[in-house]
Amino acid sequence: MNAMLYRLLKRCNVGSKCCFSTLLWSLAAWILFLQVYKTLFPSSIQLPVPHTPWGKASVDVYDEPEVYQRIHNSDRTANVGKEQPVLKGQRAKTKGRSSLLVPLKNKVKDKAEEEARELAALQKLALLFPGRRFAVDPSKTSSDEHGYFYPGREWRDTDGKTIQAHGGGILYVAETRTFYWYGENKGGPTYHIGKHGTARVDVLGISCYSSKDLWTWKFEGIALRGERTDKTSDLYFTNVVERPKVVYNERTNNYVMWLHIDNGNYSKAAVGVAVSTQPEGPFDYMGSKRPHGCDSRDMTIFKDDNGDAYIIYSSVTNSELHIGMLTEDYMEVVERGMKKVLVKQHREAPALFKHRNFYYMVTSGCTGWNPNGALVHVAESVLGPWATLGDPCTGGEDEEFRAHTFFSQGSFVLPLPGLTDTFLFMADRWRPADLADSRYVWLLLKMDRPTVPRFDTEFPLNFPQCQDVSIPWVDKWKLPKGWNAPDRR
Ligand code: GAL
Numbered sequence: 001m002n003a004m005l006y007r008l009l010k011r012c013n014v015g016s017k018c019c020f021s022t023l024l025w026s027l028a029a030w031i032l033f034l035q036v037y038k039t040l041f042p043s044s045i046q047l048p049v050p051h052t053p054w055g056k057a058s059v060d061v062y063d064e065p066e067v068y069q070r071i072h073n074s075d076r077t078a079n080v081g082k083e084q085p086v087l088k089g090q091r092a093k094t095k096g097r098s099s100l101l102v103p104l105k106n107k108v109k110d111k112a113e114e115e116a117r118e119l120a121a122l123q124k125l126a127l128l129f130p131g132r133r134f135a136v137d138p139s140k141t142s143s144d145e146h147g148y149f150y151p152g153r154e155w156r157d158t159d160g161k162t163i164q165a166h167g168g169g170i171l172y173v174a175e176t177r178t179f180y181w182y183g184e185n186k187g188g189p190t191y192h193i194g195k196h197g198t199a200r201v202d203v204l205g206i207s208c209y210s211s212k213d214l215w216t217w218k219f220e221g222i223a224l225r226g227e228r229t230d231k232t233s234d235l236y237f238t239n240v241v242e243r244p245k246v247v248y249n250e251r252t253n254n255y256v257m258w259l260h261i262d263n264g265n266y267s268k269a270a271v272g273v274a275v276s277t278q279p280e281g282p283f284d285y286m287g288s289k290r291p292h293g294c295d296s297r298d299m300t301i302f303k304d305d306n307g308d309a310y311i312i313y314s315s316v317t318n319s320e321l322h323i324g325m326l327t328e329d330y331m332e333v334v335e336r337g338m339k340k341v342l343v344k345q346h347r348e349a350p351a352l353f354k355h356r357n358f359y360y361m362v363t364s365g366c367t368g369w370n371p372n373g374a375l376v377h378v379a380e381s382v383l384g385p386w387a388t389l390g391d392p393c394t395g396g397e398d399e400e401f402r403a404h405t406f407f408s409q410g411s412f413v414l415p416l417p418g419l420t421d422t423f424l425f426m427a428d429r430w431r432p433a434d435l436a437d438s439r440y441v442w443l444l445l446k447m448d449r450p451t452v453p454r455f456d457t458e459f460p461l462n463f464p465q466c467q468d469v470s471i472p473w474v475d476k477w478k479l480p481k482g483w484n485a486p487d488r489r
Helices: 002-012 017-040 056-061 066-074 089-096 103-129 399-403
Strands: 166-173 178-184 205-211 218-225 239-247 254-262 270-275 284-289 297-305 309-315 320-325 339-341 348-355 358-364 375-379 386-390 410-414 424-431 437-452 466-472
Touching: 056 205, 089 218, 166 424, 205 239, 218 254, 239 297, 254 297, 297 348, 309 348, 348 410, 348 424, 358 466, 386 466
Parallel strands: 166 239, 166 410
Antiparallel strands: 166 178, 178 205, 205 218, 239 254, 254 270, 270 284, 297 309, 309 320, 320 339, 348 358, 358 375, 375 386, 410 424, 424 437, 437 466
16 A cells, blocks of 8 residues: 555655655545544434334334335324423533533443333334234135224225224214214325424225124215315315214204314314214205314214213313314304313313213313323313213323223223223324324223322312223233124114
């Protein structure tokens, strides 16, 4: 090398001893600089290769690019509970810290820690979103597996297609002993508007499925269709159409659908209404408004035994819930008599049900697509006041899993016709990296021992005895043997 340089210098006619040693020193300095740079910025140049924790058999759970995207693009479902909010001061401190000050030993440790974190996240991901070969597919499933619910597994309809009915609810039509499941059809690609925009899919519409046994679901079509051309429509594909619920009106013989209507950045905050003369639709869209003049996001409808129906929605930027009556035909919100409940408690995803003259409501916290803890509340009247009983989730091996509603968010509680103390709790395990692959977590909700609300400050002394509510986790379950939905409740 030296000889070569010498020859080169000679040819350039600058071969003095002094010049030669200067050049050698420059070369050494350059090599040293490269070494230091490589040590300081190793991972900013090379993308880390994700490690696959599974054996060959389970590799199909997620292919590598997807795993990579999930872990590195802050799809936080797999990391929930691990993140600490960064305070302003802290962020500035970390930003300003020169990597020169981080000893090499720490860098190696950090890398090992990051690898361990990735491994844990991948394992969690495989558990939360089992791959296709684990799908519940009534069109194929053997008789041994017939009727088994597997919360979190992909679920297919009678045509073998993935069920698309998220944030949904179920209507039972006693005359035909048929259940109708309405939900958001999210069967398109997930994208983000802007760098920090929430994950979203185009509005395709509201799906309707029918079933006699709650396990075998036939696709009845899109009951309320998204709009591709009319930009002024609430159902235009870039808007938000969520959490549809359908109730039947005996007075008008109409099926009435209410849903959360919003624009792409969730600032419209309204409710919409649609109507049909048959349960499977098509529903005619009637328009949207802000109920009681208030912002309204997650919402539900509850129909009482006496035919009175109510709308319940998160308002004042999700900090409180509002409850108001619907008109006799269920097509309008009664503007008078709205009650504010769970004020400053920041609850959303309300799901109501009635048990022995008490009203119960399961809610979630407000963390977007990320799961959080459920709470169950109780009242003597739908309009409140409401007292809080606590987190109904029990069982499951892992405390973090249990404390985040088994990594899901409630959408509806269905009374099971013919059963008095058991309900069906329906929840969504959102998958913001691919919303179409969000899963359903359906579990039995049980009425437990008599209790009085403990946590509520509004009326701790004289709330009458109600019943505790529990939602025990099970990996696999079946409806009671011989259960058949009767034609009358
Ligand atoms: C949740 C809400 C979902 C959806 C999501 C969007 O809080 O319950 O229905 O709106 O936010 O981030």
